[in-house]
Amino acid sequence: MTMSRDLIVNLVIFALLVAVAVGAEIAGQGFTVTLATKAAILGLAGVGLNLALGYGGLVSFGHAAFFGIGGYVTGIFASHAANGDPITTLPFTLMGSNEMLGIWPMAMLAAAVAALLIGALSLRTTGVYFIMVTLAFAQMIYYFAISWPRYGGEDGLSFYVRNKFPGLNTLVPIQYFAICAGLLGLALLFTAVVTQSRFGLALQATRQNEQRSTAVGIRATPVRLTAFVLSAMITALAGALYADLNRFVSPSMFSWHMSGEIMVFVILGGVGRLCGPVAGAAVFILLEHLLGPVSDHWQALLGLMLLAIVLFAPGGLIGLVLKALRRADHV
Amino acid sequence: MSDPILSIRGLKKSFGALTATDDVSLDLFPGEIHALIGPNGAGKSTLIKQIVGEIRPNAGTISFEGQVIDRLDAAARARLGLARSFQVSSVIPDFTVLQNVMLAVAGADGHVFRFHLPALMDKTLTEPALFHISHAGLAGREGTPASVLSHGERRKLEIAMALALRPRAFLLDEPMAGMGLEGAKQLTTILSDLRAEAPILLVEHDMDAVFALADRISVLVYGRIIATGTVAEIRANPQVRQSYLGEEA
Amino acid sequence: MLLAEQVLNGLQYGMMLFLMAAGLTLVFGVMGLINLAHGSLYMVGAFACAAVAAWTGSFWLGLAASLAAAAGAGALVEMLVIRRLYPRDHLDQVLATFALILVFSEGTRWLFGSFPMYLTLPPALSGAVTLPGGLQYPFFRLVIIAVGAAVALGLWVLITRTRLGIRIRAGEADREMIGALGVDIARLYTIVFALGAALAGLAGALVGSIQSVQVGMGEPVLILAFVVIVIGGIGSIKGALIGALLVGMTDTLGKAVIPPIFARFMEVSAANTTGSAVASMLIYILMAVVLLVRPQGLFGARG
Numbered sequence: 001m002t003m004s005r006d007l008i009v010n011l012v013i014f015a016l017l018v019a020v021a022v023g024a025e026i027a028g029q030g031f032t033v034t035l036a037t038k039a040a041i042l043g044l045a046g047v048g049l050n051l052a053l054g055y056g057g058l059v060s061f062g063h064a065a066f067f068g069i070g071g072y073v074t075g076i077f078a079s080h081a082a083n084g085d086p087i088t089t090l091p092f093t094l095m096g097s098n099e100m101l102g103i104w105p106m107a108m109l110a111a112a113v114a115a116l117l118i119g120a121l122s123l124r125t126t127g128v129y130f131i132m133v134t135l136a137f138a139q140m141i142y143y144f145a146i147s148w149p150r151y152g153g154e155d156g157l158s159f160y161v162r163n164k165f166p167g168l169n170t171l172v173p174i175q176y177f178a179i180c181a182g183l184l185g186l187a188l189l190f191t192a193v194v195t196q197s198r199f200g201l202a203l204q205a206t207r208q209n210e211q212r213s214t215a216v217g218i219r220a221t222p223v224r225l226t227a228f229v230l231s232a233m234i235t236a237l238a239g240a241l242y243a244d245l246n247r248f249v250s251p252s253m254f255s256w257h258m259s260g261e262i263m264v265f266v267i268l269g270g271v272g273r274l275c276g277p278v279a280g281a282a283v284f285i286l287l288e289h290l291l292g293p294v295s296d297h298w299q300a301l302l303g304l305m306l307l308a309i310v311l312f313a314p315g316g317l318i319g320l321v322l323k324a325l326r327r328a329d330h331v
Numbered sequence: 332m333s334d335p336i337l338s339i340r341g342l343k344k345s346f347g348a349l350t351a352t353d354d355v356s357l358d359l360f361p362g363e364i365h366a367l368i369g370p371n372g373a374g375k376s377t378l379i380k381q382i383v384g385e386i387r388p389n390a391g392t393i394s395f396e397g398q399v400i401d402r403l404d405a406a407a408r409a410r411l412g413l414a415r416s417f418q419v420s421s422v423i424p425d426f427t428v429l430q431n432v433m434l435a436v437a438g439a440d441g442h443v444f445r446f447h448l449p450a451l452m453d454k455t456l457t458e459p460a461l462f463h464i465s466h467a468g469l470a471g472r473e474g475t476p477a478s479v480l481s482h483g484e485r486r487k488l489e490i491a492m493a494l495a496l497r498p499r500a501f502l503l504d505e506p507m508a509g510m511g512l513e514g515a516k517q518l519t520t521i522l523s524d525l526r527a528e529a530p531i532l533l534v535e536h537d538m539d540a541v542f543a544l545a546d547r548i549s550v551l552v553y554g555r556i557i558a559t560g561t562v563a564e565i566r567a568n569p570q571v572r573q574s575y576l577g578e579e580a
Numbered sequence: 581m582l583l584a585e586q587v588l589n590g591l592q593y594g595m596m597l598f599l600m601a602a603g604l605t606l607v608f609g610v611m612g613l614i615n616l617a618h619g620s621l622y623m624v625g626a627f628a629c630a631a632v633a634a635w636t637g638s639f640w641l642g643l644a645a646s647l648a649a650a651a652g653a654g655a656l657v658e659m660l661v662i663r664r665l666y667p668r669d670h671l672d673q674v675l676a677t678f679a680l681i682l683v684f685s686e687g688t689r690w691l692f693g694s695f696p697m698y699l700t701l702p703p704a705l706s707g708a709v710t711l712p713g714g715l716q717y718p719f720f721r722l723v724i725i726a727v728g729a730a731v732a733l734g735l736w737v738l739i740t741r742t743r744l745g746i747r748i749r750a751g752e753a754d755r756e757m758i759g760a761l762g763v764d765i766a767r768l769y770t771i772v773f774a775l776g777a778a779l780a781g782l783a784g785a786l787v788g789s790i791q792s793v794q795v796g797m798g799e800p801v802l803i804l805a806f807v808v809i810v811i812g813g814i815g816s817i818k819g820a821l822i823g824a825l826l827v828g829m830t831d832t833l834g835k836a837v838i839p840p841i842f843a844r845f846m847e848v849s850a851a852n853t854t855g856s857a858v859a860s861m862l863i864y865i866l867m868a869v870v871l872l873v874r875p876q877g878l879f880g881a882r883g
Contacts, residue, residue, distance in 0.1 A: 059671045121868050124875040128614045128670055128814065132806035133871065139803045140864035147857040198437050198445040198453065205423050205434050212421045215383070216492060217410035217438035226444065256799055260678045267675055297690050303682030310676045311664055 005325065009318060010275040014188065017043075017278060018181055025174040033173040034245075035289060039282045040180040041241045046265035046277025047187050048234030053263070054272030055195050056227040057207030059131045061259050062138030065118065066111040066232040068145065068254035070239025073107040075249035076151060078159040098163045100170070100179070104240055111236030112229050114141075119228040123221050135256060142254035156250025163244050170244070180241050184278065187234050192274055194230070203227050235262070264306060270316030279317055334397065335360050336500045336530050337382075337413075342391035344377055344554075351377040352388065353554040359500055364522070364531045366541045369551035370574075375534050376418070378551065379504055382532075383415050384408045396499055410441055412499030412529070414492075418508055420485040424478040428469055428488055431477055432460035435495035459495060467491035468521060483514040490521065498529045507537035519543055542566075550574075584715050586836040587829070592721045594828025595728025599783035600805040601812070601820040602735060603776025609815030610751045610772050613662065614670055616677035618780055618805070619798025620684035625650040625781020626788035626797060627688060630697045639702040643785055650781020651774040658773040663766070681799065689795045696794035724786050731779065732821050739817065748772060807863055811870045813880025822878060827863050834862040 017036060024032035045067055052058040080087050080096025087094045097103055122133045151157045168175045194200050205213045206220040213220060243249045252258065261284070268283050269276030284302070291298035313320055335358035344352035351374045359365050369375055380386040382393060384405035393400055400408055409415075423431050433456040437443055440455070450456055464473055467490045472480070477488060486506055493501055506522065507515050519540050525531060535541050541548065542562055549559040550571050558568045565571055604618050628649035633642030661680065665673045701720055708716045739745035747763050751772075784798065791797075804827065812823025839855030846854070870877065 053671070059674060061674060121871045124871050125810075128608060129810060129875070129877075131614060131670060131674055132810055133867070135803055136807050136810065136864055136867060139800075140861050143860040144857055147853070147860050149853050193449075194446050196449040196451070197447060198443060198450050198456065201426075201430065201434055201437060201450045202443045205426070208423050208425060209421060211417075212423060212492075213434070213438070214405045215409055215415055215417075215421070216435040216496060217406050217441070218434070218443055219404070219406040223443065256803060260681075263675065263678070271671070297686035299682045300686035300690075303679040303686070306679035306682070307661065307676055310668075310672050310679065311661075314672065 005322065006273070009321060010188075010273070013275040013279050013282075013318075014185065017282060021174065021177045021181070030173050033177055035285055037173065037177040037180050037245060039278070039285045040177065040184045041238050041245060042262075042265055042285065043278035043281035044180070044184045044187055044241065045235045045238035045262050046269070046281055047184070047191055048231045048236075048238060049262050050231075050266050050272065050277050051191055051194070051234065052224075052228050052231035053266060054276070055191075055200065055207065056203050056224055056231075058224060058228060060122075060134045060228070060231075061131050061256070061263065062118070062134035062136070063232070063235050063262050064254050064256070064258035065138035065141050066115060066235040067239035067242070067258060067262065068141065068249075068251070069111045069114055070107040070236030070241075071243035071249040071253045072145070072151065072157075072239075073110050073236075074103050074163065074240040074243040075157045075159055077103045077106065078161070078163055078243075078247075079151075079157060082159060082161070098161065100163045100165045100240075100244070103163060104237055107236045107240040108233040111232045111239075115229040115232030116225070119225045119232075123224055123228070135259065138254060138259055139256060142251055142256075145251035145254055152250070154251060156248055156252075158248045160247065162247055176245070180245075183237060183241065187237070188274060188278075190234075195274075199223070199226070264302070267306070267309065268316055270318035273316070273318045276316055276318050283317065333361055335394075336396055337532065338394040339382065340392050340394075342378070342381060342393070343389045344381060344386065345389055351554050352381065355391070355551070355554070355556055357549050357556060357559065359530050359532050361530055362526065363546040364526050364533055364544050366533045366535055366545035366548045367551055368535060368538070368541055368548060373551045374554040375551055376504070377554075379415070379502060379534060382502060383413065406438075409496060410439060412497055413502065414494075414496040414498035414500070414529075415502040416486075416489040416493055416504060416506055418504040420482070420489055422477040422480075422485060422488055422492075425476060427474050427476055428464060428480070428491075429457070429460055429473040431488055432463055432491045432495050433457060435492040436460050436463075439496045460491075463491045463494040466494055468517075482509050483511075483517070486510070486514075486518060487521070490525070494528065500529050501525060501531040502534075503531055504534050505536060506533070507535060507540050515540065582836070584711075584713065585717065586832055588717055588721065588725070590829035590832035591825065592724045592728075592828070593832050594825035595725050596783050596787055597801070597804055597808050597828055598728050598821050598824035599731060599779045599786075600801055601808040601824050602731070602817055603779040604802075604805050605809050605812075605814055605816065605820045606748070607773055607776045608809075610748055611666055611769050613666060614673050614677070615662070615776075616674060616802065617657065617680035617684060618776070619800075619802030620681050621650045621654055621777040621780040622784035622798035622801055623684065623688060623793075623795065624653045624784070625778075626784035626793040627692060627697070628781070629785035630699050630788060630793045631692070633699055634697075639699070639705070639789075642699070643782075646781045646785035647778050650784070651778040653781075654777025655770055655774040657777075658770050662773060663769070666769070685795050692795070694795060696792035697788075698792055699789045701789055718790075720790060724790075727782070727786065731782075732817075735817055744768075744771065804863075807867050810867050810877060813877025816877070816879040819877055819879030826866070830866055831859075831863050834859040838862075 017039060021033050021036035024036065049060065049063045052060055076087060077097045081098040087096060118137045122130055125133055146154045162170045164170060165179055170176050202218050202223050206223055210220050239253060265277045265280035265284055267280065269278065269280030287298065287302060291301060309316060337359035340356050342352050342355040355378060367375060377386065381388045384403060395411055395413060423434065433450060436456050436459045461473065464470060467487045469484060469487050469491060472484060480488060506518060510518055522531065522544055533544065545562055547559065547561055548565040550557050550565060552574050557574065558565060558571050600622060604615065607613055607615055625646035629642040629646035632645035633639050657680065661676060665676055705720045705723060707719050709719050709722065711717055739748055747768055751768060808820060808823040808827050811826060812819030835856060838859040839852045842851035842855040
């Protein structure tokens with residue numbers, strides 16, 4: 001019974017997001033459509049992290065590295081497409097591109113390579129060390145991005161035209177939302193399939209009891225590394241979409257603050273819950289939108305809220321909702 | 332006598348000045364229950380850790396089914412069929428009994444990187460798991476989360492998981508620990524029957540169980556085996572009586 | 581001599597990192613807690629120093645204020661929030677202390693605004709000294725090196741020679757046991773946390789005096805302290821010192837030496853940009869090497 005209730009809650013969250021965007025479009029509220037798009041994108045970033053964090057138990061505080069990689073791959077390809085210069089001529093000539101369908105695989109591939117390296121090194125540690133190491137590697141990329149002037153350095157990189165998607169006009173907000181929501185849906189489906197598979201069983205087992213997993217013949221590190229790489233690819237895709245949304249990338253996409261934000265989306269919604277990050281991202285954007293104008297210091301309130309959730313409601317918002325529903329059962 | 336399934340020769344392990352394992356040699360033959368007894372602090376858990384592959388010994392060698400396994404890690408040894416249970420039950424708490432055993436089936440299988448098929452719909456996992464669950468006496472509890480199982484049921488779950496490994500030898504670490512009288516009797520019967528699956532290296536404190544089950548006994552004191560023999564031989568051995576049993580008899 | 585100057589800079593940088601890392605590693609060693617808000621305490625120390633120095637005109641009062649404010653903020657935060665986190669897993673600790681960063685940062689921004697503040701050093705500490713060999717070096721930077729060394733010595737004395745130190749070492753070894761032995765754990769933890777906070781605040785004040793004081797100054801230093809701890813080994817003050825000096829030297833010397841080396845192979849402006857980009861990654865590469873060779877850190881406990 002609880003299983004299908006989880007499924008319903010997940011479907012409702014996704015449906016709500018789509019409903020908000022469609023409703024806003026009909027009502028002529030273009031800005032709200034953009035907000036919903038942002039929620040979908042940041043939710044996607046969180047879905048990626050959730051795979052490693054929620055299901056795998058890997059507290060990666062450096063996922064912004066992959067978010068930024070996705071963003072910068074997009075920005076680099078787009079800006080080279082605009083000025084016609086090749087990105088590199090060794091070992092083969094790589095030209096820019098402004099086709100999303102061409103850029104996304106490149107973004108995910110770049111993130112996969114980075115995650116393989118970072119993951120292989122970081123997984124030599126556990127616990128607190130792992131958290132610190134993942135944070136440190138993300139910071140390394142951040143500093144590199146700042147000191148590499150070719151793509152704007154600290155000021156970042158703008159590209160004027162949003163990349164193209166066959167059959168759609170990506171500059172129309174609701175159409176771009178459709179792309180982002182579509183990818184989010186695919187990622188959610190992917191996560192659901194993977195976590196219910198044999199691999200998902202092994203992953204969640206290593207999270208809960210590594211010793212027992214080893215005793216039944218399952219080595220934790222390859223399983224974790226795989227989850228880490230998959231999670232990085234999803235978060236990178238979000239970064240690519242984010243870059244196209246703003247037509248701008250900057251080193252702040254790599255910052256520790258961004259890593260923390262992505263983690264906040266996951267926690268707010270509920271760790272290890274399929275649509276948790278989507279709910280969390282939506283709430284975050286709502287807060288930013290509602291409280292931002294009230295005070296520049298709205299993030300202090302976010303901090304207090306986060307503190308309250310960690311201390312008193314560890315299941316996140318979805319956990320609270322499910323608890324309330326369960327209580328309603330008994331009334 | 333046929334060849335031993337598990338053969339340990341000259342195992343040594345020191346932690347700084349402390350010698351935890353001092354030139355230990357022992358064999359586990361097919362069809363037998365070989366009990367390992369000794370006072371607390373004798374080094375039983377260190378020895379177990381070296382056998383399963385959690386710790387590297389300083390010297391000595393371990394062979395399993397004729398193959399030297401010194402270089403293999405714990406997961407590889409488990410896949411070879413060296414099935415262990417833990418002194419403090421170690422299960423996956425949020426998984427059901429079925430999921431726990433399915434995990435063991437998957438691990439033994441060696442094919443963990445399958446992404447597309449939902450595990451619960453995978454007959455190659457569920458059918459063997461259900462079989463081992465009923466074999467271990469847990470029929471009817473498949474859907475129960477492991478965290479709410481009783482102590483005795485958790486012990487049975489560990490046995491089910493051990494069975495799922497298609498074991499060639501069992502290494503059971505104090506399975507009787509924490510069992511009440513009735514549960515201990517049940518478990519003793521289960522263990523006796525288990526002998527038919529594969530030989531058991533049984534580390535135990537519960538002397539009733541040891542004398543009821545063991546074909547042979549080795550006595551570990553201060554990291555060294557001071558005697559190996561049948562139950563009668565060990566009971567009569569003056570050295571053993573003095574350093575271990577003597578304290579109880 | 582340029583190299584000697586960079587070596588001293590590296591030493592000074594390393595000492596500052598040591599102040600940060602020592603507090604972090606102490607808290608983790610004794611309480612098993614990872615604290616992301618450590619950078620905020622660094623910032624609090626810097627702001628307290630700048631604010632009090634501005635109001636009273638005395639740098640020395642500012643310095644005293646930085647220690648008091650950081651220790652006080654640390655103790656307060658420990659009693660209100662941190663204490664609830666000891667039994668929680670690391671993820672919860674990370675999130676809660678990240679939340680604290682947000683509160684501290686925005687709170688400080690609300691009080692002081694977003695623009696950097698500057699400190700003027702008193703005449704006694706400013707100016708340069710002439711070192712043997714003819715190098716002119718800022719006196720204050722030498723002071724920082726001396727302070728770092730003094731703190732290292734002081735911590736060593738504290739941990740090996742005092743009752744508090746014994747409790748700290750016992751607590752690192754077995755948390756439950758010291759409670760059973762009648763030690764007031766709650767008070768011990770608050771003291772340790774406040775001590776770590778004071779060190780961070782001191783570092784903030786010292787660095788704030790030579791650079792600037794602004795919101796967000798603490799987090800980059802926090803992350804560097806993490807690198808130090810990974811290299812040196814968690815829970816080890818000696819590891820924190822060696823790690824900090826290694827990181828400080830590698831970073832400073834790397835940034836000084838690599839661009840000129842690159843300039844031998846490529847034209848100057850490319851050498852400068854590529855060189856400084858590579859140099860900025862050097863300490864992380866060092867960390868990666870340590871991870872490959874000795875993942876528990878140079879002085880960390882094995883397993």
